[in-house]
Amino acid sequence: VKELNGPTIEALLDSQGVPLAEGRADRLAAGVNPILSASAAQTRALPFELEPAAYVLALDRCKAKS
Amino acid sequence: MSDPCELSLVEAAAALRRRKISSLELTRACIARIERWQPALNAFVGLEAEEALAQARAADDALSAGSSVGPLHGLPLAHKDMYYRSGKVSTCGSKIRRDWVADTESTALSRLSRAGALQLGTLNMAEFAYGITGHNEFLGHCRNPWNTDYITGGSSSGSGAAVASRLVFGALGSDTGGSIRAPSGLCGVTGIKPTWGRVSRYGAMPLSPTLDVVGPIARSAADCALLLQTMAGHDPLDPQSSREPVPDYVGALSKSLQGLCVGVPEKRLAGEVDPGVAKAVREAAAALRDLGVRVIEVEGPDVDSLSAHSLLVMQVESSSLHGPWMRERKADYSSQVRARLEAGYAIPATAYLDSLRFRGLALEHFCVDTLAGVDALLMPVMSTPTPTIAETDVGGGPGMARTIGEVSRYLRWVNYLGVPALVLNGGFDARGLPIGIQIIGRPFAESTLFRLGHAYQGATDWHRRVPVSG
Numbered sequence: 001v002k003e004l005n006g007p008t009i010e011a012l013l014d015s016q017g018v019p020l021a022e023g024r025a026d027r028l029a030a031g032v033n034p035i036l037s038a039s040a041a042q043t044r045a046l047p048f049e050l051e052p053a054a055y056v057l058a059l060d061r062c063k064a065k066s
Numbered sequence: 067m068s069d070p071c072e073l074s075l076v077e078a079a080a081a082l083r084r085r086k087i088s089s090l091e092l093t094r095a096c097i098a099r100i101e102r103w104q105p106a107l108n109a110f111v112g113l114e115a116e117e118a119l120a121q122a123r124a125a126d127d128a129l130s131a132g133s134s135v136g137p138l139h140g141l142p143l144a145h146k147d148m149y150y151r152s153g154k155v156s157t158c159g160s161k162i163r164r165d166w167v168a169d170t171e172s173t174a175l176s177r178l179s180r181a182g183a184l185q186l187g188t189l190n191m192a193e194f195a196y197g198i199t200g201h202n203e204f205l206g207h208c209r210n211p212w213n214t215d216y217i218t219g220g221s222s223s224g225s226g227a228a229v230a231s232r233l234v235f236g237a238l239g240s241d242t243g244g245s246i247r248a249p250s251g252l253c254g255v256t257g258i259k260p261t262w263g264r265v266s267r268y269g270a271m272p273l274s275p276t277l278d279v280v281g282p283i284a285r286s287a288a289d290c291a292l293l294l295q296t297m298a299g300h301d302p303l304d305p306q307s308s309r310e311p312v313p314d315y316v317g318a319l320s321k322s323l324q325g326l327c328v329g330v331p332e333k334r335l336a337g338e339v340d341p342g343v344a345k346a347v348r349e350a351a352a353a354l355r356d357l358g359v360r361v362i363e364v365e366g367p368d369v370d371s372l373s374a375h376s377l378l379v380m381q382v383e384s385s386s387l388h389g390p391w392m393r394e395r396k397a398d399y400s401s402q403v404r405a406r407l408e409a410g411y412a413i414p415a416t417a418y419l420d421s422l423r424f425r426g427l428a429l430e431h432f433c434v435d436t437l438a439g440v441d442a443l444l445m446p447v448m449s450t451p452t453p454t455i456a457e458t459d460v461g462g463g464p465g466m467a468r469t470i471g472e473v474s475r476y477l478r479w480v481n482y483l484g485v486p487a488l489v490l491n492g493g494f495d496a497r498g499l500p501i502g503i504q505i506i507g508r509p510f511a512e513s514t515l516f517r518l519g520h521a522y523q524g525a526t527d528w529h530r531r532v533p534v535s536g
Contacts, residue, residue, distance in 0.1 A: 059509045
């Protein structure tokens with residue numbers, strides 16, 4: 001995954017009405033990129049049909065036997 | 067009775083029922099203790115002494131009249147200041163909601179109240195529950211009762227400090243990335259992060275609905291079992307609350323441990339955990355083994371990858387919830403919370419959805435592979451010793467972010483999976499600060515965790531140690 005840089009982050013936040021202080025975007029990039037990279041490493045090849053609600057079914061399948 | 071505040075919640079409930087003590091005496095004793103220790107600890111946001119005393123008198127009258135009473139009848143509790151009560155201010159630890167009056171009633175509080183509990187006041191917390199250290203720029207930092215230079219852990223900082231210093235018999239916390247478990251572990255008390263959906267979140271301030279859970283902090287596993295028993299179960303007002311039947315947690319406490327197996331990630335303990343903390347975990351494992359539990363070495367979860375998903379989900383959801391204020395009142399956040407919220411707006415929607423899609427697979431992997439052959443996992447709450455307030459505050463130096471990261475590193479991944487975790491005091495370090503341990507289980511395995519915790523606390527006395535006297 002291509003890393004986000006400061007100007008991109010600044011534009012992203014600005015488009016959502018959240019302007020950043022000077023120099024803040026670069027610091028945000030340093031925090032956000034490792035998280036995006038770590039999560040992407042596991043989600044790069046998710047099954048096509050997999051949807052978020054599958055979690056609720058997994059919760060039921062995995063529940064402790066009483 | 068020397069100091070009734072030193073009773074556990076279960077012991078106090080029994081003493082009340084047997085008329086060995088009155089609710090008024092218990093409540094007065096708690097108020098006296100709060101007045102004495104509040105200046106040092108800053109655990110309370112608001113003390114509602116007169117209202118609590120009136121409730122206590124009514125509770126005593128009901129007992130005298132032979133009325134049927136609930137399991138928490140007449141017990142003084144206090145809660146993290148994010149559980150709404152109609153007509154009452156709920157600051158949520160923030161400047162933005164400093165004077166905000168709720169117009170609804172939290173289901174968790176309603177259920178505690180229906181069981182007879184009194185509310186003595188509201189407790190300190192991290193601003194909008196978005197912080198793991200217990201710092202609060204607006205309300206003042208909450209202080210660890212074992213040593214006030216050190217953090218309490220957050221975000222349920224006041225709940226951990228108040229229960230540890232015996233100001234109340236129990237307190238609600240909430241846990242999105244470790245917020246029940248950090249203060250429980252760092253303050254040396256017992257706390258349960260229930261399975262996601264086990265307790266209704268209606269009327270509780272949201273931080274990240276995919277991860278948020280409501281749970282109690284108290285003196286012992288038995289106390290937490292009783293409190294969770296009272297609160298758990300489906301609530302039509304929280305459509306994500308589970309319809310899974312609520313087991314008899316209290317009844318399960320006395321069940322044999324025969325046949326239970328606990329896994330310990332020994333390689334992780336040896337490779338990356340502070341030796342003193344690792345020693346406490348190994349001693350806890352040995353105590354469980356002595357009680358008849360089979361203890362085996364396991365690989366352990368990939369905490370860092372799972373934590374990345376957890377953080378990503380939390381950042382996006384919290385930034386979405388706080389959008390209007392981040393656009394209109396950004397200056398009214400503390401710098402640390404503002405910085406955390408800003409990050410959420412930079413995360414692509416596809417990455418957020420991918421983490422949600424992956425969550426079920428990650429849970430199945432944890433339950434089938436990581437927990438293969440074991441009922442629960444035993445791990446420390448933190449891999450490092452408890453840091454000071456100064457080390458984790460603004461201006462804490464270049465290592466500050468890393469130090470804060472270490473506080474949540476072994477906690478946050480549990481919320482991504484949504485599984486339950488019970489925190490116990492596993493002893494003390496050389497500085498006299500508690501070392502928290504957590505027992506993590508499969509979804510809805512709270513009964514098993516309580517059984518293990520209760521047996522452990524029957525064989526040790528760490529949970530009975532009191533940090534402040536008088």
